[in-house]
Amino acid sequence: MKKTTYLFTFLVLLTFSCSQPDKQGITDKEYARLSDEQKRSVTNAIDGIVVEDDRLELTLFASEPMMINPTNMDIDDRGRVWIAEAYNYRSHLNPRNPTKAEGDRILIMEDTNGDGVADESKVFYQGNDINAALGIAVLGDKVYVSVSPYVYVFTDADGDDVPEKKEILFEGVGGVQHDHGMHAFTFGPDGKLYFNYGNEGKGIHHADGSPILDPLGRPVNSQTQPYREGMVFRMNPDGSDVEVLAWNFRNNYEVAVDSYGRMWQSDNDDDGNRATRINYVMDFGNYGFKDEITGADWRTRRINMEDSIPLRHWHLNDPGVVPNMLQTFAGSPTGILVYEGNLLPEDYQGQIIHSDAGPNIVRAYIPSKDGAGFTATIKNLMDGNSRDNWFRPSDVTVAPDGSLFVSDWYDPGVGGHAMGDQDKGRVYRLAPKGVDYKVSAPNYDNIESLVQLLQNPNRATHFKAFMALVEKGDAAKDALETLFTSSQNPRMKARAFWVLTKLPNGNEYIQMASTDADPLIRVAAVRASRINQLNDPDFLMKMAGDEDIQVRREVALAIRYQNNEDVWLKLANSYQSGDRWFLEALGIAADGFWDEYLSAYLSDLDETWMKSQEATDIVWRSRSSETPELLGKIILSQPGRNNERYYRALDFQEPSSKTKILKSLLASAPEEDQLIILRQINFDASSPDRELLALAKSTAGSIADNRDFLDIVRKYEIKDQKERLKELVYQSENNQHSQMAANIYSSLYGIEDIKKEIDQGDEAQTITAIEKFGTIDNENIAKLLAGYYTDESNSTAIRTAAMEAARGFNSEPYLWELVKADKVPADLLPIAQKILLSSWNGNLRAEANAFFGDAANSDYDLSKMLTSSGSVENGKTIASNYCLACHKIGEEGIDFGPGLSEIGDKLSKEGLFNAIINPSEGMGFGYETQLVKLKDGTEFTCIVNSKTENDLIVKLVGSSEQKIYKLADVESVTQQDLSLMPKFPLSETELVDLVSYLETLRK
Template sequence: MSPRALIALLVLGLIVGSFSGSWNGGPAVCRAQMPPEQTVTTLKPAEGLEVILFAAEPMVVNPTNIDVDSRGRVWVTEGLNYRLYRNEKGEIVRQHGADRIKILEDTDLDGRADKVTVFAEGITPVPMGLAVEERYDDHGRYLGCRVYVGNSPNLMVFEDTNGDDKADRIEPLLTGFGGIDSDHGVHGMVLALDGKLYFTHGDGCCSVQPDKSQKTQNFDVVDHSGRHVRSDQLANTLRVNRDGTEFEIIADRQRNNYEIALDSFGGMFVSDNDDDGRQGCRIIHVFDGGSYGYRTPGSPRHWGEEVPGNLPKLVGTGNGSPCGLRVCETNALGDRFLGALLEAEAGTRQINVFPLTRMGATYRTTSGETLLRGDDPWFRPVDVTLDHDGSALVADWYDGGVGGHAFQDQTTGRIYRVAPKGWQPSRPSHDFGTPDGLLAALKSPVTATQDAAARALVAQGPAACATVAQLALNGSPIERARALWVWTRIDGLDPAVTLANDPDPRVREQAARILGRDVSRMGDVTFTRPEAQRPLRALERLDDLLTLVDDPDAGVRKEVILALRDLPTNHDGGKVGQALRRLTASWDGQDRWYLEALGLALQHREPAFITDLLGDPRSGAGGVFGPLDLEQTARQGDVALPPYFPADRNDAYLTPEDQFGPVTPLSRSLGLAWRLNRAETAAWVAEVLPSLDHPALRRVAEEILGRASDPAIGVRLARLATNDLTTDPNRARSAIATLASKLGGDWRAARDHQAVSDLITRALATPSLRGDALKLIAATKSPRYVNTLIDLIGGQDPELRADALETLARLSPETARPLVEEALERARGQSASNPLADASARALIRLADSPEKARDRLRDLLTDENLPLGLRREALKSLAGFQQGIDTILDLGRTQALPSELIGEARLILASHPDPRMRQRAAADLPASASKGRDFSDLIELAARNGDAQRGRAQFLAGSQACAGCHRVQGKGEWIGPDLSTIGVKYAKADLLRHILAPNEAIGYNYRTVVVALNDGQILSGLPVEDSAERLILKTADGRRITIPVAEIEERSQSDVSLMPEGLLDQWDDQAIVDLLEYLSSLTATVAVVGELEVVEPNDASSVNRLTANVEGLFDLSSLWATNPNSNQPDAARSVTLRVGLTSPGVQTARLVLDHGPGWRVAVALDGQPLTLDPHSETTLELPAGRVADLTLILKRSPQANDDASRSTLGVAVVADRPVRTTLRRP
């Protein structure tokens, strides 16, 4: 017996063996927040529509997906045993025989389901995704169906072979998927008119193993045709023939893509989820071969949309839990919904509507309208689909919270219908036995109906061609598209050639897609049978594809580019290369999606071909974009430049109104060089860079060079930076930062080059760049700078002395050791520590001969009462970085020898230790005084009380255990844990309380602690904010950033322990907790974190014309105050004017929130009208509709400010009921 057959028998026994159970089968008592009839009254449909309850518990419980069949019946998958490895406790217990597929019917046409049939049950652990494929015979009689369901490690097929609505044949279509018993596995099945099955696979996190342990596990699948496909590229969009052959990866590097939706033209869209606080949930327009940037190596951002090679999102939806997705191809709900995306958003409790506007190679959209939204905190829409009459059906998981694999209810679930007011129930009436009936069914908004009609027409073969061709040539665009799929399945590819001249560009794009689509080679693909590797279709139909090379529509040309990406450049006399030159030349210099398609087709071409595209900058001869004309274009910075997308914020996206600047041959050439990231393009940029006079152009050029791997590029960059030092230190600073980062990796061979040494010497002579020079010295790892560092340690600048000492400890430990001891001794008897002493404590681990000696020396510092408390605190932190040190802290605590002032801090540090044994020891040896040890059962009644949100806000921001020390809310606070700006939308009070009390219960995947063991014995833990080939940057629980060269890491792992310690509410009284919950539950307004600011009037920072916020939404202002050799103005007299445009979807009152240090004075104006900031640096904004409002900030240093006391960062956020967008340029 084959392994596949054995799996099938085991699954069949598990599922069919439990059919004897009742259809509701769950606990008898429902614990709903509201009864379904009451919840309906809280739901708010779009104007002109109404909402009607179709089904509720106990008929349906915990729905995960829904589908509609050709007879108007609603299919639903249920997930009662959802992630029990995390949730089985209290009222959440295993429901044997649960996790079903049900069929719901409204037999009496009163609008509500009254009949339920259990199609299959006992689908362990939980069915995710649902697609119903019905079968009819030649006379239109129903024969049965095949139902596709995701249930990692399998993609399952449940087959009803005799039409009795019972699954009697069950087997895995494919097996080998990860994300077992996790949301991050297989889901999102959709039947497509090309005859394939499309589905999604999350990033495989938390995949439960037989021993109950978890690991990240993607997939390793051998399909029925012999294709062996593996992936380690996080989440993927996938497709396969329905017989299990030609399994392929369409696109990768997503996070947790719940569902795919296709339009009739073959356009693909995916809803992708992100952790709370990241503001990163999104919908993407999927390209064949596309990569979507999640956790891009080398990018400090959560989504590397600023990195060439990554496709940006179509729309950002902020925080939430995006689930089901559907393209609405009917106007039954209203003309404004025709062609729009409908997205079920369980986190924000609404069905989003995103109308699509075709622009360039993709679409753009706007947000704002919802099809349905709810005020019941338990309303959790997880899927949306369309019925035969065009009304929408919405599945409601109905629970107090979503996310982190947690839930709290196994007894409730609802399905609602959204329809035009006055809607009346009806039954579909389809004739699957005649050609006219099949064409009518093909026009249905129901996917299963379309699919059944298409397969019936295909089964008729050539006899159906004339009927189908008539619709393909004369129907509406959507009808033509559906008919074209069927026509080509019957008659081959020639019908696509006919429709390649269609007046609608979407149909022409579809024709190119059909002619050029090949089975993807993404991922690690091998072939167990030679016949599985089929010839390239695009090669066979090349001449037909080339007729579309000059199509006026960029989307059509994009599809041609993707078709050519695997074809040899010189095929058939160079036809492919010639076509690619023309397709490159037609790029408008602004369209990121078109550029990414070009990158896919060009990135592996011959060097000579790439060089020819760009031309020779030394002679001034241009490539495909024409002469560069550097004398003119090198000074023109107000042009469209990479990344051609607002990558400064996770929720940013392009709307139809957004525009870029003009283009020049130079700007287009830079854009192409940026995307291709080749040795040839880097050499071209290095030749051009000295001629670039505008800072915006130089910024892009330096970014391109910073991605190059050739050390010779680093040498050229060092020389250019040295030349810049005299005229513009800021311009040199960015080059120095690039060199400091790259010398530890690709440019290692340039460490000792004279050009690097010259740059360091000149930078050290420039006061504003000495700190930057130290980073460059550290990157060289060269002992030649020891004397220079000793001189700096003896200087006057406290911070520079400290940095120099830590750098010296890295380069020459023997030389640094006596200087460290001297600094520590000088601190003795002082009332306060100083930067040099603190740096000495941090350096001791690196300088000691062994971990034991480091432990002993640091223990002496920690317990020495003659040393200042700040220095002893640094010793405590250093001890906490390695195991022997932790043991010492705990021993001191147990013997009551730990300084009383530091017990609380020690407890906080060790409460988030990745090893549970250490946490237990800390709880025992470092007890908090008067701890109440309160748990959820003690406090649950507090969630029902009303509190004072303002008091809760004050407690959050400035209480004795201020939450804002780790969490950012609406522009205030730190960004260690998730941003909680909209947490009130996602969780009810009881769930908020549960997460505070048990932070390890449902940790966001991207907030799991990374633990690294270093070669010198240190153990460090924190959240990764940058993870590249050269370095890892961790953010610790106390907000520090630690930069770790990858070469110094011996081992790394991931912990399931939250950085948020347990027991945070132990010292809070009941009223304080009630007020905190009231405040958190009130956080529902949207927040626009400004990610880019235009520098309008820099007095002496000519190379800075734009500021970009870091991943935490903060702008570094230090570069604006770098000393300019030509400036004689004192700091207090200098100012900088910054500007950003704000666009509101309607007239509304918003709140501006600024976050800056005490050393800054800020003046604010909106459209030139001055505004008054309150003591918290906040003010009200009256935003207009339909235009961009200019927000201006004028910054000055306070006369009393100094570099040590004034935080040089700025945060800008706009809080509003409706989303506000930001832009640097007026449309």
């Protein structure tokens, strides 16, 4: 391959150096007076970001035109910054954006003259095979580049910055260029490489196409229980011994590993649900994005459902789900690391540092022990939200000198399949004031230097020192032992320990570390015993009695896949109720051995076990063949108390055993539990269980909760509750319940009954009935409504109401046929036009545009709109007319598309305009348009929430309710390129008003 080096000309260098901003910054008032063009310029880049700690200083290391659109970054041991660019980001979904035919680039940027600014840029590799890579890791002579569906390894053995080889390490990981696919690799202190993928990853395969297998021989993919959604992995640097370490995340963008071997990462929620989280990643943990057993979406109603969406989002009340360390609400999290340098002030040392592109912020998280797990507080470092909300930090990395580098995607939006700017991108350096960027050439030739380099906070340096010391073998032992026994920094002591475990007789150091006074060193010892396959039962039994709960947690994780009853019982007997982290560790350890473990545990307690909260907690978490019966005993033993958690635990047991216990409880459970049982038990309306049906009928009328009432009436098809059902149709307090009730009413009583309901009142009652039943979206209702708006003997008010109700994905095709046949009265045609031009059906909308002329106006003057101020009040009205039909704003609206309650924090003004004008460019993951074809020939467009073993769970257009189809009835599910969100027929003034209102939606 020909070596290509791009040295910028004097003119470009002069332009770049002259653009450096005044390090003193400017005031908020001065910044506010800048034009948008000035704010976006490199000259004012530093001024657009607030550094929250006045001990620190932000400088600009590189920007456009040297580099653009950085998705991920690494820094090598020479202090050079490597960037994965994304000019061609999701180009197949962004036809308006130009592309580079030669593909995207991996750049190496260097400051050769010591002024703290990059002045040389090299192209390490360029090609369409790495378009929009989301991960880069530079480790020795290997460069790992993650770009779904592949992971490539480039080898530069001679160090000339030109790769001699490009090989596929993994394949078949998610869709092409997917944000929720494969992410970056990082080096762990144990000599392993750690990496992850998001919930589009689906599975992971070797280069030859063969799947990665777990220790039980199961393929690691989203179709194999217990594996679901996003996952975390570990492997040897050569790609061997791949292990799956945790699963059921949504979009875990990166994983960070500290010197004790503990893992940390962020996870993005379904957009707009304020559930972004930071996790301590416990080995083999299920993190609850989807239902562990069924794979159902978090919105699916369940017993013991959490009382807020941020908690509900992760199934946190379910047995078998590891808790969250911290929830940060709205966000689009990206890069993460554990800072183990000493350049930044002491309060950042050892802490987690994280970039979140959504709220334009870089934060530090300070963990503290919480039983066997952690909780954390937040300390902000860099904030662009109050000034430049194009600041989109995509990654954070530590340089060899200990300074923090932050890459900035710089865009009005945050990815999610769209981009608004292709020409900008920045890299910043954060360091104590007055500390220049200086990196000395590392010396890997002698052991003393290697031990110093082993302690470097830069991962590339740490990696090379680790590998070199392992290669030295016993010759490095004395120097490493000195660091291990005398270091005042326990993290560096741990680094020495990990290398010692790789030397001959390394297991001796595990035994030594297991008696260390520092519990974190003992944690590392247990982790190392597993990696080294120590297989010493006496060691594990000894560590199971450790005084520190976090050490005992590691022992529990270490015996997964091992039938080690004695160790597990010792651990279980140390459990104290309330420590959910340790309870989950016990569950992880017992997987596959619950029958033996639980029986032995309860036999030690004999009949007193139900009086022990610890024992009932362990039964709640258990999965043994006797667990359903034990849960039933707990439920019966405490009448009048809230038993929902134990009923929910039954959902995680063998289905026939669950049904048997629930039926037995009907005869003896408290009356208030009967409703729970009716909701939870399996029921087939086509072949009904008469006992259950009789109970449902006798109970329905007394159900106080309206949602419970609707669920029972629908599930058991109860027809003698017509009046209450009708009341719910007409009630105004909860539109969601009203819509549900209308659909149930229609399915139980039919269209003729609805027509009688509409016709039996005065004009006001008729209009109300039309509005309420008009929310039903099917062709029969469309025809019924047409009978009212085409009958000119009806009043104008009735006809208008019927026409306004004629909207809906399944209703609009009938309206369109009437329009084409000239059967819509002229006075109502403007309403029909408005409905059809904003239809969710892209094909119908296109036909309507051709028929009426493109009233949606694709030639907006965006530059003019960006400088215009609109009416927030008018914008709120427009949002009510358009947005609330499919989005939640606060407590109003329909939970169909992403929530908009804090959209002003996530998207800039430009991003908001683009999302409205070009909705197909930025479909959020999980909200893509899917075409479902059933085997009976039926087709419909929807959002697929989840697919379980037996069911396809979808949301139909404009509805917050989920609908379940049997997979056996589904022919195919195909993702469409067009968003379900229509291009609304709004004028420029209306668009400006709407965006002005949306900008106010902040936390």
